Amino acid sequence: MGHDYPRHKPAIVLITGATGDFGKAFAQRFSAIGSKLVLHGRDKAKVDALCQLYPGSIGLVFDITDKNAMKSAIESLPASHKNIDLLINNAGLALGLDKAYEANPDDWETMIDVDVKGLTLMTRLVVEGMASRKSGHIVNIGSTAGNYPYAGGNVYGAAKAFVKQFSLNLRADLTGTNIRVTNVEPGQVETQFSTVRFKGDKDRAAKVYANTKSLTADDVAESVFWAATLPAHMNINRLEIMPTTQSFAGLSVERSNG
Ligand code: 8X3
Secondary structure, eight states: OOOOOOOOOOSEEEETTTTSHHHHHHHHHHHTTTOEEEEEESOHHHHHHHHHHSTTOEEEEOOTTOHHHHHHHHHTOOHHHHSOSEEEEOOOOOOOOOOTTTSOHHHHHHHIIIIIIIHHHHHHHHHHHHHHHTOEEEEEEOOGGGTSOOTTOHHHHHHHHHHHHHHHHHHHHTTTTTEEEEEEEEOOBOSTHHHHHTTTOHHHHHHHHTTSOOBOHHHHHHHHHHHHHSOTTOOOOEEEEOOTTOOOOOOOOOOOOO
Protein backbone atom coordinates (compact mmCIF):
# COMPACT_ATOMS: atom_id res chain seq x y z
CA MET A 1 0.00 0.00 0.00
CA GLY A 2 2.63 2.42 -1.10
CA HIS A 3 4.94 1.34 1.70
CA ASP A 4 7.78 -0.59 0.17
CA TYR A 5 9.80 -1.53 3.21
CA PRO A 6 12.59 -3.91 2.17
CA ARG A 7 12.00 -7.56 3.08
CA HIS A 8 14.51 -10.36 3.36
CA LYS A 9 13.59 -13.56 1.52
CA PRO A 10 15.12 -16.72 2.95
CA ALA A 11 15.99 -18.84 -0.09
CA ILE A 12 16.16 -22.22 1.67
CA VAL A 13 14.18 -22.95 4.83
CA LEU A 14 14.66 -26.07 6.96
CA ILE A 15 11.75 -26.81 9.27
CA THR A 16 12.07 -29.53 11.90
CA GLY A 17 8.87 -31.22 13.05
CA ALA A 18 7.34 -29.97 9.82
CA THR A 19 4.44 -32.42 9.85
CA GLY A 20 2.98 -30.93 13.04
CA ASP A 21 0.55 -28.02 13.14
CA PHE A 22 3.21 -25.31 13.52
CA GLY A 23 5.47 -26.93 10.94
CA LYS A 24 2.72 -27.11 8.33
CA ALA A 25 1.84 -23.46 8.90
CA PHE A 26 5.51 -22.43 8.56
CA ALA A 27 5.86 -24.45 5.34
CA GLN A 28 2.81 -22.78 3.85
CA ARG A 29 3.92 -19.29 4.88
CA PHE A 30 7.43 -19.52 3.46
CA SER A 31 6.40 -21.38 0.32
CA ALA A 32 4.07 -18.47 -0.42
CA ILE A 33 7.10 -16.23 -1.02
CA GLY A 34 8.95 -18.88 -3.03
CA SER A 35 11.39 -20.15 -0.40
CA LYS A 36 12.69 -23.66 -1.09
CA LEU A 37 11.70 -26.00 1.71
CA VAL A 38 13.49 -28.81 3.52
CA LEU A 39 10.84 -30.56 5.60
CA HIS A 40 11.74 -32.85 8.46
CA GLY A 41 9.51 -35.34 10.23
CA ARG A 42 9.59 -38.77 11.82
CA ASP A 43 6.83 -40.36 9.76
CA LYS A 44 7.76 -40.97 6.12
CA ALA A 45 4.17 -41.03 4.88
CA LYS A 46 3.43 -37.67 6.51
CA VAL A 47 6.65 -36.10 5.23
CA ASP A 48 5.95 -37.37 1.71
CA ALA A 49 2.39 -36.02 1.82
CA LEU A 50 3.63 -32.61 2.94
CA CYS A 51 6.35 -32.52 0.27
CA GLN A 52 3.72 -33.24 -2.39
CA LEU A 53 2.11 -29.91 -1.54
CA TYR A 54 5.34 -28.03 -2.19
CA PRO A 55 7.03 -28.90 -5.48
CA GLY A 56 10.80 -28.60 -5.21
CA SER A 57 10.82 -29.33 -1.49
CA ILE A 58 12.93 -32.07 0.03
CA GLY A 59 11.81 -34.34 2.86
CA LEU A 60 14.10 -35.58 5.61
CA VAL A 61 12.83 -38.52 7.65
CA PHE A 62 14.55 -39.22 10.95
CA ASP A 63 13.95 -39.28 14.68
CA ILE A 64 15.35 -36.06 16.12
CA THR A 65 16.66 -38.01 19.13
CA ASP A 66 18.88 -40.09 16.81
CA LYS A 67 21.91 -37.87 16.35
CA ASN A 68 23.61 -40.13 13.80
CA ALA A 69 20.51 -40.24 11.62
CA MET A 70 20.19 -36.46 11.93
CA LYS A 71 23.80 -35.94 10.85
CA SER A 72 23.47 -38.29 7.87
CA ALA A 73 20.25 -36.62 6.78
CA ILE A 74 21.73 -33.13 6.87
CA GLU A 75 24.86 -34.33 5.06
CA SER A 76 22.70 -35.99 2.41
CA LEU A 77 21.17 -32.71 1.27
CA PRO A 78 21.90 -32.00 -2.40
CA ALA A 79 23.79 -28.84 -3.35
CA SER A 80 20.49 -27.23 -4.36
CA HIS A 81 19.19 -27.40 -0.75
CA LYS A 82 22.40 -27.52 1.30
CA ASN A 83 22.93 -23.87 2.14
CA ILE A 84 20.19 -23.43 4.72
CA ASP A 85 19.24 -19.76 5.08
CA LEU A 86 16.66 -20.21 7.76
CA LEU A 87 16.54 -23.04 10.27
CA ILE A 88 13.28 -23.24 12.21
CA ASN A 89 13.90 -25.47 15.20
CA ASN A 90 10.28 -26.39 15.64
CA ALA A 91 10.35 -30.07 16.68
CA GLY A 92 9.39 -30.24 20.33
CA LEU A 93 6.74 -31.42 22.72
CA ALA A 94 5.33 -31.36 26.22
CA LEU A 95 4.46 -34.66 27.89
CA GLY A 96 2.33 -34.67 31.02
CA LEU A 97 1.17 -31.98 33.41
CA ASP A 98 1.84 -33.83 36.64
CA LYS A 99 3.60 -32.54 39.72
CA ALA A 100 7.32 -33.28 39.76
CA TYR A 101 6.90 -35.92 42.47
CA GLU A 102 4.34 -37.80 40.37
CA ALA A 103 5.57 -37.19 36.80
CA ASN A 104 6.81 -40.01 34.60
CA PRO A 105 10.62 -39.81 34.41
CA ASP A 106 10.50 -41.31 30.90
CA ASP A 107 8.45 -38.29 29.79
CA TRP A 108 11.08 -36.00 31.27
CA GLU A 109 13.82 -37.78 29.34
CA THR A 110 11.86 -37.57 26.09
CA MET A 111 11.32 -33.82 26.50
CA ILE A 112 15.01 -33.28 27.25
CA ASP A 113 16.02 -35.48 24.30
CA VAL A 114 13.75 -33.69 21.82
CA ASP A 115 13.37 -30.12 23.10
CA VAL A 116 16.93 -29.67 24.36
CA LYS A 117 19.29 -32.19 22.78
CA GLY A 118 17.54 -32.43 19.40
CA LEU A 119 17.40 -28.66 19.04
CA THR A 120 21.00 -28.02 20.08
CA LEU A 121 22.49 -30.78 17.95
CA MET A 122 20.49 -29.72 14.90
CA THR A 123 21.66 -26.16 15.44
CA ARG A 124 25.28 -27.31 15.64
CA LEU A 125 24.94 -29.19 12.35
CA VAL A 126 23.48 -26.23 10.48
CA VAL A 127 25.15 -23.22 12.09
CA GLU A 128 28.63 -24.17 10.94
CA GLY A 129 27.72 -23.71 7.28
CA MET A 130 25.90 -20.49 8.10
CA ALA A 131 29.01 -19.17 9.88
CA SER A 132 31.24 -19.99 6.92
CA ARG A 133 28.80 -18.25 4.55
CA LYS A 134 28.34 -15.37 6.99
CA SER A 135 24.60 -15.44 6.61
CA GLY A 136 21.62 -17.23 8.05
CA HIS A 137 18.91 -17.14 10.66
CA ILE A 138 18.01 -19.63 13.37
CA VAL A 139 14.49 -19.37 14.76
CA ASN A 140 13.93 -21.45 17.85
CA ILE A 141 10.41 -22.24 18.96
CA GLY A 142 10.41 -21.53 22.66
CA SER A 143 7.38 -20.97 24.85
CA THR A 144 5.94 -18.70 27.49
CA ALA A 145 6.46 -21.79 29.65
CA GLY A 146 10.17 -20.92 29.57
CA ASN A 147 9.40 -17.49 31.06
CA TYR A 148 6.63 -18.12 33.59
CA PRO A 149 6.57 -21.15 35.85
CA TYR A 150 3.35 -23.08 36.37
CA ALA A 151 2.44 -26.21 38.31
CA GLY A 152 3.07 -29.28 36.18
CA GLY A 153 5.32 -27.37 33.78
CA ASN A 154 8.46 -28.68 35.47
CA VAL A 155 10.68 -30.17 32.75
CA TYR A 156 8.79 -28.70 29.78
CA GLY A 157 9.22 -25.16 31.13
CA ALA A 158 12.83 -25.84 32.05
CA ALA A 159 13.53 -27.14 28.54
CA LYS A 160 12.00 -24.00 27.03
CA ALA A 161 14.01 -21.81 29.43
CA PHE A 162 17.06 -23.65 28.14
CA VAL A 163 16.02 -22.87 24.56
CA LYS A 164 15.70 -19.19 25.43
CA GLN A 165 19.14 -18.97 27.03
CA PHE A 166 20.73 -21.11 24.33
CA SER A 167 19.28 -18.70 21.75
CA LEU A 168 20.74 -15.68 23.53
CA ASN A 169 24.11 -17.36 24.01
CA LEU A 170 24.16 -18.33 20.34
CA ARG A 171 23.71 -14.68 19.46
CA ALA A 172 26.70 -13.87 21.64
CA ASP A 173 28.85 -16.43 19.82
CA LEU A 174 27.60 -15.32 16.44
CA THR A 175 28.57 -11.68 16.75
CA GLY A 176 30.50 -10.86 13.61
CA THR A 177 29.01 -13.68 11.55
CA ASN A 178 25.92 -11.81 10.38
CA ILE A 179 23.74 -14.73 11.56
CA ARG A 180 20.46 -13.94 13.26
CA VAL A 181 18.92 -15.87 16.15
CA THR A 182 15.37 -15.44 17.36
CA ASN A 183 13.55 -17.21 20.16
CA VAL A 184 9.81 -17.19 19.42
CA GLU A 185 7.82 -17.74 22.62
CA PRO A 186 4.13 -18.48 22.02
CA GLY A 187 1.61 -18.79 24.82
CA GLN A 188 -1.62 -20.68 24.27
CA VAL A 189 -2.01 -21.89 20.69
CA GLU A 190 -4.76 -24.30 19.69
CA THR A 191 -2.97 -27.24 18.06
CA GLN A 192 -2.35 -30.91 18.75
CA PHE A 193 0.04 -29.73 21.52
CA SER A 194 -2.36 -30.61 24.34
CA THR A 195 -3.47 -33.89 22.76
CA VAL A 196 0.20 -34.90 22.70
CA ARG A 197 0.75 -33.60 26.22
CA PHE A 198 -2.22 -35.62 27.50
CA LYS A 199 -1.25 -38.71 25.49
CA GLY A 200 -4.23 -38.74 23.18
CA ASP A 201 -6.88 -37.67 25.71
CA LYS A 202 -8.81 -35.41 23.34
CA ASP A 203 -11.46 -34.43 25.90
CA ARG A 204 -8.85 -33.16 28.31
CA ALA A 205 -7.04 -31.38 25.47
CA ALA A 206 -10.27 -29.73 24.30
CA LYS A 207 -10.81 -28.25 27.77
CA VAL A 208 -7.57 -26.29 27.47
CA TYR A 209 -9.00 -24.41 24.48
CA ALA A 210 -12.67 -24.33 25.49
CA ASN A 211 -14.59 -21.04 25.63
CA THR A 212 -11.66 -18.81 24.82
CA LYS A 213 -9.85 -17.52 21.77
CA SER A 214 -6.42 -19.07 21.53
CA LEU A 215 -3.73 -18.26 18.99
CA THR A 216 -3.61 -20.41 15.86
CA ALA A 217 -0.62 -22.02 14.20
CA ASP A 218 -1.07 -19.47 11.41
CA ASP A 219 -0.70 -16.65 13.95
CA VAL A 220 2.61 -18.09 15.08
CA ALA A 221 3.69 -18.63 11.46
CA GLU A 222 2.97 -14.98 10.72
CA SER A 223 5.17 -13.94 13.65
CA VAL A 224 8.03 -16.18 12.59
CA PHE A 225 7.61 -14.94 9.04
CA TRP A 226 7.79 -11.32 10.20
CA ALA A 227 11.00 -11.86 12.16
CA ALA A 228 12.60 -13.85 9.34
CA THR A 229 11.71 -11.43 6.55
CA LEU A 230 12.94 -8.29 8.26
CA PRO A 231 16.04 -6.82 6.61
CA ALA A 232 19.16 -8.83 7.46
CA HIS A 233 20.58 -6.10 9.70
CA MET A 234 17.67 -6.49 12.16
CA ASN A 235 17.68 -9.21 14.80
CA ILE A 236 14.64 -9.94 16.92
CA ASN A 237 16.20 -11.55 19.98
CA ARG A 238 12.98 -12.75 21.59
CA LEU A 239 9.37 -12.60 20.52
CA GLU A 240 6.81 -13.49 23.18
CA ILE A 241 3.26 -13.85 21.86
CA MET A 242 0.01 -14.53 23.68
CA PRO A 243 -3.61 -14.45 22.62
CA THR A 244 -5.28 -11.30 23.92
CA THR A 245 -7.38 -13.55 26.14
CA GLN A 246 -4.29 -14.74 28.03
CA SER A 247 -2.21 -12.87 30.59
CA PHE A 248 -0.46 -13.51 33.86
CA ALA A 249 -1.52 -15.48 36.90
CA GLY A 250 -0.48 -14.30 40.34
CA LEU A 251 1.96 -16.14 42.56
CA SER A 252 0.36 -18.94 44.50
CA VAL A 253 -0.02 -18.76 48.27
CA GLU A 254 -0.57 -21.70 50.55
CA ARG A 255 -3.15 -21.03 53.30
CA SER A 256 -4.11 -22.99 56.36
CA ASN A 257 -7.81 -23.29 57.05
CA GLY A 258 -7.46 -22.28 60.72
C1 8X3 B 1 2.81 -23.85 25.18
C2 8X3 B 1 2.38 -22.89 26.22
O1 8X3 B 1 1.38 -22.61 28.55
O2 8X3 B 1 0.80 -24.63 27.34
O3 8X3 B 1 4.17 -23.94 25.06
O4 8X3 B 1 2.99 -24.35 28.28
S1 8X3 B 1 1.88 -23.67 27.65
